[in-house]
Amino acid sequence: MLSVFIDFTYLLASVLFIFGIKGLTHPRTAxxxxxxxxxxxxxxxxxxxxDRQVFGAGPQGLALILAGVLxxxxxxxxxxxxxxxxxxxxxxxxxxxFGGGASALIAGAVLAETADPSTQTAVATVxxxxxxxxxxxxxxxxxxxxxxxxxxxxxxxxxxxxxLNVLLALGAVGLGAWVVSDPSQLGSYGLLVxxxxxxxxxxxxxxxxxxxxxxxxxxxxxxGLAAASTGFVLNNNILIITxxxxxxxxxxxxxxxxxxxxxxxxxxxxxxxxxxxGPVQGADxxxxxxxxxxxxxxxxxxxxGARRVVIVPGYGMAVAQAQHQVRDLANLLESRGTEVExxxxxxxxxxxxxxxxxxxEANVDYDKLREMDDINPSFEQTDVTLIIGANDIVNPVAxxxxxxxxxxxPILDVDKSRTVVVVKRSLSPGFAGIPNPLFAADNTxxxxxxxxKAVLDxxxxxxxx
Amino acid sequence: xxTFLPLLTIFMLAVFVGVEIITKVPxxxxxxxxxxxxxxxxxxxxxxxxxxxxxxxxxTMLGFLALVLATINVVGGFLVTHRMVAMFKKKD
Numbered sequence: 001m002l003s004v005f006i007d008f009t010y011l012l013a014s015v016l017f018i019f020g021i022k023g024l025t026h027p028r029t030a031x032x033x034x035x036x037x038x039x040x041x042x043x044x045x046x047x048x049x050x051d052r053q054v055f056g057a058g059p060q061g062l063a064l065i066l067a068g069v070l071x072x073x074x075x076x077x078x079x080x081x082x083x084x085x086x087x088x089x090x091x092x093x094x095x096x097x098f099g100g101g102a103s104a105l106i107a108g109a110v111l112a113e114t115a116d117p118s119t120q121t122a123v124a125t126v127x128x129x130x131x132x133x134x135x136x137x138x139x140x141x142x143x144x145x146x147x148x149x150x151x152x153x154x155x156x157x158x159x160x161x162x163x164l165n166v167l168l169a170l171g172a173v174g175l176g177a178w179v180v181s182d183p184s185q186l187g188s189y190g191l192l193v194x195x196x197x198x199x200x201x202x203x204x205x206x207x208x209x210x211x212x213x214x215x216x217x218x219x220x221x222x223x224g225l226a227a228a229s230t231g232f233v234l235n236n237n238i239l240i241i242t243x244x245x246x247x248x249x250x251x252x253x254x255x256x257x258x259x260x261x262x263x264x265x266x267x268x269x270x271x272x273x274x275x276x277x278g279p280v281q282g283a284d285x286x287x288x289x290x291x292x293x294x295x296x297x298x299x300x301x302x303x304x305g306a307r308r309v310v311i312v313p314g315y316g317m318a319v320a321q322a323q324h325q326v327r328d329l330a331n332l333l334e335s336r337g338t339e340v341e342x343x344x345x346x347x348x349x350x351x352x353x354x355x356x357x358x359x360x361e362a363n364v365d366y367d368k369l370r371e372m373d374d375i376n377p378s379f380e381q382t383d384v385t386l387i388i389g390a391n392d393i394v395n396p397v398a399x400x401x402x403x404x405x406x407x408x409x410p411i412l413d414v415d416k417s418r419t420v421v422v423v424k425r426s427l428s429p430g431f432a433g434i435p436n437p438l439f440a441a442d443n444t445x446x447x448x449x450x451x452x453k454a455v456l457d458x459x460x461x462x463x464x465x
Numbered sequence: 466x467x468t469f470l471p472l473l474t475i476f477m478l479a480v481f482v483g484v485e486i487i488t489k490v491p492x493x494x495x496x497x498x499x500x501x502x503x504x505x506x507x508x509x510x511x512x513x514x515x516x517x518x519x520x521x522x523x524x525t526m527l528g529f530l531a532l533v534l535a536t537i538n539v540v541g542g543f544l545v546t547h548r549m550v551a552m553f554k555k556k557d
Contacts, residue, residue, distance in 0.1 A: 072536020248483025353495030
């Protein structure tokens with residue numbers, strides 16, 4: 001009777017998760033969707049506590065459970081409430097890591113606990129161990145790169161990298177077969193997790209900064225698949241349903257990100273951007289004598305006569321933490337009767353939706369944040385486009401040069417607006433490592449400065465002017 | 466082996482449900498969708514609870530570590546998602 005009650009509650013929780021995730025796909029229902037998901041989780045946890053194994057665990061077991069839940073809640077709540085919106089990519093990477101880690105640990109615990117596991121349990125345990133450890137360490141590498149700790153933001157390559165990865169993957173599968181044939185040898189599972197860990201690290205280090213949105217989305221998907229395969233270990237429907245939902249959502253996001261860069265998933269995973277297939281113009285050739293530097297006062301005058309201004313934020317805005325100043329500038333321009341909109345490229349920043357989160361934090365209405373396909377036709381009617389810390393996503397070479405590393409990548413057609421103002425610290429190239437002819441175009445002026453300072457100076461100049 | 470096919474069936478159907486409900490997500494919600502779905506995948510917490518309560522020191526220890534990680538996932542994920550989606554607003 002009790003187990004029927006528990007299973008029924010799990011079913012109810014699964015339905016709540018589906019409605020919850022569905023709710024998260026529309027701005028109006030997002031808050032409610034998240035709350036539905038949290039309610040489902042609470043139900044599932046309470047039902048599990050009623051399980052005979054958990055309830056009968058004795059005072060020591062119950063004390064451990066209480067301690068684990070309190071410790072995890074304290075860490076989780078602190079992270080969630082203290083994290084800055086600019087650091088959200090790191091936060092998502094960490095959450096992915098913990099999800100994968102938990103799955104690998106649970107699979108290990110079940111293997112240690114079960115005397116003679118069935119083949120299904122053993123195979124699922126092996127799968128959880130591999131996916132879980134790859135997700136855990138891969139996400140930690142992504143976290144490290146995003147936080148700028150030890151590893152370089154750029155792709156890391158070394159000789160025979162792909163060969164080594166294939167070897168490690170084969171080794172993990174081989175160890176898996178060993179675990180399945182003799183599940184009593186816990187050491188082989190430990191070895192499997194170790195190989196998976198190395199593989200996770202090696203698979204993520206060749207992925208560089210601007211490709212991070214793909215890596216994060218893919219690791220998100222892995223963390224779901226790890227949970228699903230833990231469901232096969234425990235014979236538990238709710239883990240399978242939830243894990244596959246998350247796996248699917250991560251894969252869809254991965255696909256959207258790859259399409260936004262016109263690159264295959266394989267190409268991104270190998271960190272294979274650039275060098276170009278044909279001769280590329282050098283920076284001197286593109287920029288020499290053609291780049292016009294400007295001052296905040298001159299830009300203020302451009303804004304004076306502008307009816308429509310489009311702001312294009314990039315990773316540079318996140319680095320400079322300039323989102324609040326950008327919002328002030330947009331409000332100031334609007335108060336003077338100028339139409340202001342934001343053009344958001346799908347892969348701007350370091351994770352899917354990065355710019356949207358930052359601007360929402362700064363209280364910009366979300367209907368002012370326009371998607372690329374939506375806003376591109378309107379650049380011709382735009383008087384001033386202000387680019388803050390973006391580079392490759394506005395590089396017209398993507399349209400014109402088929403041999404360029406970013407050839408065919410959909411870009412924001414900012415060069416079609418009457419005047420383009422680029423706020424940037426120097427002429428240094430973006431992630432693709434190529435010069436940007438936009439900076440030398442006739443209708444472009446460069447405002448060389450840190451993003452935040454430049455926008456503050458602009459606000460002052462407009463108010464004084 | 467007799468439980469495998471029913472479980473695989475559920476898995477496949479859930480993947481289709483996932484694809485159906487998630488297509489056409491606006492970019493605005495890409496980040497909250499990741500953190501929110503991640504919180505939901507913290508459902509491994511129930512596996513961790515069972516492992517902590519299991520017999521033997523090793524399963525209990527591994528289960529405890531998993532419990533801490535999964536709880537961070539659940540609590541951190543839902544809270545940070547709430548912080549984000551509560552920011553999204555439209556002027557009336």
